Amino acid sequence: MEPILQVRDLRTSFFTSGGEVQAVRGVSFDVEKGKTLGIVGESGSGKSVTSLSILKLLGATGRISSGSIKLDGEELTTKSKKEMRAVRGGRVAMIFQDPMTSLNPLLPMGDQVGEMIWAHDKRLDKKERMEKVVELFRLVRIPEPEKRLKSFPHEFSGGMRQRVMIAMALACRPELLIADEPTTALDVSIQDQILKLMRSLQREMGMSIMFITHDLGVVAELCDRVAVMYGGMIMEEADILDIFQRPRHPYTMGLLASIPDMNMDKRKQLQPIPGSPPDMIHPPKGCPFAPRCPYAMGICLEEMPPYAQTGENSRSMCWLLHSDCPAEGNPFRQGKEALA
Amino acid sequence: MSGASSPLLRVEHLTKHFPAPGGKAVHAVDDVSFTITKGKTLGLVGESGCGKSSCARTVIRLYEPTSGNIFLGGDDISSLTQKQLLPYRRKMQMIFQDPYASLNARMTVQDIIAEPLRAHKICKNKAEEREMVARMLRRVGLNQEHAGRYAHEFSGGQRQRVGIARALILQPELVICDEPISALDVSIQAQVVNMLRTFQEEQGLTYLFIAHDLSMVRYVSDDVGVMYLGQLVEKCEADEVYSHPLHPYTQGLLSSVPIPDPTKARLKNKEGITGDVPSPIAPPSGCRFHTRCPYATAKCREAAPEFKEAAPGHFVACHQVNG
Numbered sequence: 001m002e003p004i005l006q007v008r009d010l011r012t013s014f015f016t017s018g019g020e021v022q023a024v025r026g027v028s029f030d031v032e033k034g035k036t037l038g039i040v041g042e043s044g045s046g047k048s049v050t051s052l053s054i055l056k057l058l059g060a061t062g063r064i065s066s067g068s069i070k071l072d073g074e075e076l077t078t079k080s081k082k083e084m085r086a087v088r089g090g091r092v093a094m095i096f097q098d099p100m101t102s103l104n105p106l107l108p109m110g111d112q113v114g115e116m117i118w119a120h121d122k123r124l125d126k127k128e129r130m131e132k133v134v135e136l137f138r139l140v141r142i143p144e145p146e147k148r149l150k151s152f153p154h155e156f157s158g159g160m161r162q163r164v165m166i167a168m169a170l171a172c173r174p175e176l177l178i179a180d181e182p183t184t185a186l187d188v189s190i191q192d193q194i195l196k197l198m199r200s201l202q203r204e205m206g207m208s209i210m211f212i213t214h215d216l217g218v219v220a221e222l223c224d225r226v227a228v229m230y231g232g233m234i235m236e237e238a239d240i241l242d243i244f245q246r247p248r249h250p251y252t253m254g255l256l257a258s259i260p261d262m263n264m265d266k267r268k269q270l271q272p273i274p275g276s277p278p279d280m281i282h283p284p285k286g287c288p289f290a291p292r293c294p295y296a297m298g299i300c301l302e303e304m305p306p307y308a309q310t311g312e313n314s315r316s317m318c319w320l321l322h323s324d325c326p327a328e329g330n331p332f333r334q335g336k337e338a339l340a
Numbered sequence: 341m342s343g344a345s346s347p348l349l350r351v352e353h354l355t356k357h358f359p360a361p362g363g364k365a366v367h368a369v370d371d372v373s374f375t376i377t378k379g380k381t382l383g384l385v386g387e388s389g390c391g392k393s394s395c396a397r398t399v400i401r402l403y404e405p406t407s408g409n410i411f412l413g414g415d416d417i418s419s420l421t422q423k424q425l426l427p428y429r430r431k432m433q434m435i436f437q438d439p440y441a442s443l444n445a446r447m448t449v450q451d452i453i454a455e456p457l458r459a460h461k462i463c464k465n466k467a468e469e470r471e472m473v474a475r476m477l478r479r480v481g482l483n484q485e486h487a488g489r490y491a492h493e494f495s496g497g498q499r500q501r502v503g504i505a506r507a508l509i510l511q512p513e514l515v516i517c518d519e520p521i522s523a524l525d526v527s528i529q530a531q532v533v534n535m536l537r538t539f540q541e542e543q544g545l546t547y548l549f550i551a552h553d554l555s556m557v558r559y560v561s562d563d564v565g566v567m568y569l570g571q572l573v574e575k576c577e578a579d580e581v582y583s584h585p586l587h588p589y590t591q592g593l594l595s596s597v598p599i600p601d602p603t604k605a606r607l608k609n610k611e612g613i614t615g616d617v618p619s620p621i622a623p624p625s626g627c628r629f630h631t632r633c634p635y636a637t638a639k640c641r642e643a644a645p646e647f648k649e650a651a652p653g654h655f656v657a658c659h660q661v662n663g
Contacts, residue, residue: 042525043496157616158388187387187552189613192596196612214526217598220605240602258530259600260559262582269537270559272530276495 003030004208010067012053019281023049025232036209038223046232093169097181099161103153110149136167159190180212231288238314248316347375348546354408356398368394370570381547383561391570433507437519439499443491450487476505497528517549569628576654586656
């Protein structure tokens with residue numbers, strides 16, 4: 001089956017007074033129809049810029065410098081502003097981290113969601129639009145939807161606001177939903193409610209989801225596939241089970257080792273990743289993770305590693321996986337058992 | 341209370357209400373009691389608005405308690421004047437959540453870390469002060485050349501190290517950590533947590549550790565207290581809370597935590613918690629959790645449950661558990 005979204009060698013930069021910030025440096029991935037792709041990374045890894053590039057929401061300083069983004073086979077990078085407006089909120093919708101700053105505090109909720117419907121279908125009158133909004137509120141399980149139409153954002157809790165954002169995103173039945181850290185600002189109890197809601201809505205509507213997060217726990221609960229980003233590149237991409245059980249990149253291994261498990265031995269020290277992320281105005285010449293990598297070799301600092309096929313459906317960008325790499329001290333050459 | 345050898349901090353029936361419009365009050369902290377043994381860590385967890393931060397800030401007297409007592413090393417500090425408090429302030433310091441907001445943008449790191457020394461007139465001269473700051477910087481993994489820089493030149497993790505240096509330079513006994521890692525990236529969180537644990541081992545520090553990340557709280561804490569709408573609903577040893585949670589709220593909270601293991605995450609039958617936290621201005625009658633509790637009965641709606649010892653060292657406020 002054709003993937004709903006195909007991104008190839010995407011490069012996005014921001015041109016600031018300090019120089020060119022190379023936020024995304026050659027990213028390729030697919031989102032399969034009806035599936036959820038997780039994009040994991042820390043701040044500055046380029047995960048949010050990747051998603052904003054798809055909708056061309058880069059502002060005045062940002063620009064896609066090369067690459068291709070295809071939505072169901074249709075190229076998006078060459079579309080005009082007007083054509084992009086029909087895509088945004090129509091075929092591709094997006095929800096953001098902070099539901100408070102994404103909503104207009106001066107407009108009633110019903111009008112805000114109604115505006116979204118109006119923007120894509122001007123044939124409906126106000127009454128019909130409000131009926132649709134009630135239907136959407138019911139879809140995202142907002143209690144007493146008729147009464148809530150006239151409420152303002154400040155009268156809603158954080159979780160309810162995020163439900164409104166999801167309702168707005170689903171208004172035009174998008175084929176692809178991009179969710180950029182939608183639960184990061186919420187409590188675990190509310191996060192759990194929103195994740196359950198997204199899962200059941202995906203089943204009901206059959207949409208594809210691109211889920212951007214820094215939380216590996218959330219990824220484990222929701223995603224079918226994962227791409228791990230660092231320094232503007234995808235370090236590793238694999239099916240969900242492989243990423244957790246058989247990580248094939250030192251960065252992924254480092255991320256997994258630095259989160260405490262509910263059952264881990266408390267006397268054991270956590271294993272942090274030393275150092276801090278690279279400066280994207282002067283990105284490193286070689287592998288962006290090399291300065292923090294415990295396995296780094298001479299070549300890692302000098303040259304970008306190629307992708308190595310690590311399974312039928314997975315790849316990783318690391319010199320350790322190169323066929324010429326010595327086996328001694330190589331975490332990927334000691335059999336599966338030694339890794340665990 | 342459990343057979344603690346010598347509690348460094350003892351909080352009894354602490355209550356903090358904030359005025360709200362219409363003569364009402366926000367019940368931020370309501371009748372909370374706990375102790376922390378010297379050299380140990382008490383973790384406080386709960387949803388936002390449950391009062392965990394207000395509780396910590398009242399304990400350290402950043403907020404005036406409405407009622408109740410706070411004992412630091414045996415001395416009641418709950419009604420001391422600010423001037424009388426000064427010697428106690430040296431013994432209790434705080435690390436804040438947001439390393440971007442809690443450091444003055446116009447001060448150098450040297451000045452930020454030296455400010456507590458100046459407030460308490462610790463150093464005889466500038467050279468001594470510089471030496472102390474330099475030593476502290478090394479201990480948090482920074483170096484002398486960072487001293488002349490400003491906060492904006494640092495990453496989030498480095499800023500939090502500056503915040504820790506400022507809190508620890510007075511060699512306090514009690515350190516309140518109010519979500520010290522929530523704003524940091526995963527790989528940096530572990531750096532900061534390991535550092536806090538090392539300092540605790542070396543200096544016998546006592547921590548009140550507030551966080552909403554339940555797995556991190558289990559990892560750093562000896563005891564854990566669970567708060568809901570201003571009240572402590574469960575408290576016991578950290579592992580016990582996670583292996584045998586008794587309060588339905590704790591159970592719901594734990595089942596909401598995403599598990600970073602796809603096989604387990606998909607196997608478990610997640611209950612979670614339905615609904616939102618009610619308003620702390622008009623908290624529900626009886627047990628405050630009854631509006632969201634799957635086991636609530638008529639009794640729960642009418643009478644507030646007592647905070648009782650259900651098993652040795654395991655305290656819980658629930659009619660279903662305590663009978």
